[in-house]
Amino acid sequence: MTEWMTPEELARLTGHDLKSLANLRSAKRRFPFYRLQGSRKPLYKREEIDAIIEASRIEVRP
Template sequence: MTEWMTPDDLAKLTGLDLKSLANLRSDRRRFPFYRIEGSRKPLYKRDEIDAILEAARVNVRP
């Protein structure tokens, strides 16, 4: 089952503010999002967000 995230959820997870997330959506950058028909509120799939964050991981030396 797909876990959906709101912009508030994503902001808490990433530390980005809601305005930054709105700008990223406007530019169609970084995080893919969905708009359910009849709703203006964007939603994010948690597994897609997790994959993006994992791909951005920087390994450090021990």
């Protein structure tokens, strides 16, 4: 089952503020989002966000 995240939840997870997330949505950058039929509120799929965060990982030398 898909776990959906609100912009507020994504902001807490990533440290972005809500205005930055709105700007990213407007530019269609960084985090893919959905608007379910009949709703104006954007939602994010947790599994997609986790994959983006994991892909952003930078390896460091010990």
